[in-house]
Amino acid sequence: AQRVTQPEKLLSVFKGAPVELKCNYSYSGSPELFWYVQYSRQRLQLLLRHISRESIKGFTADLNKGETSFHLKKPFAQEEDSAMYYCALRGGAGNMLTFGGGTRLMVKP
């Protein structure tokens, strides 16, 4: 069975500090990993996907198959980055998304 784990429910950093939101997964096939973000009073939206290998809003994430991880990183956090972040894996029936429990990022001024 596939599983996504986000070990931190809450991550609090000061503006300008580096950020790393952790994501670990288990999946028997070749995984496709995503990060979704939900800002206050907004809908869940795609932040980035590993196959694109792009940087969105300064965030990057590298798939590490050896460590089965897909951590989200940003070198300098901004207050507007405060949001709920979900790591997700696509695979299985209906190309379903399996989500982690989410990490709330709070960036303090």
Next chain:
Amino acid sequence: ETGVTQSPTHLIKTRGQQVTLRCSSQSGHNTVSWYQQALGQGPQFIFQYYREEENGRGNFPPRFSGLQFPNYSSELNVNALELDDSALYLCASSLGTGNQPQHFGDGTRLSIL
């Protein structure tokens, strides 16, 4: 471009009742997936519809059922409601069942008394 819309936004039901939630997919999208998000948890996959057929199902009992219409809109039906069915129900649409990203609606908040 019209995004994913869900109705109603909030709903209150009692145990044993039945409920129907509705979703209009983003224009051009032919695939709809439904997710249940309990408080403090990530979304959980219920099922997916592609071209009016169920295309995959998560670990939910048969009292959770769905439909997709020719215009690709979709319904989620839940019979014999239980207290644990209280959650945010999210609909997501995409183009096809391959590697296109899923776009989410705002969800329907269902409360069971």
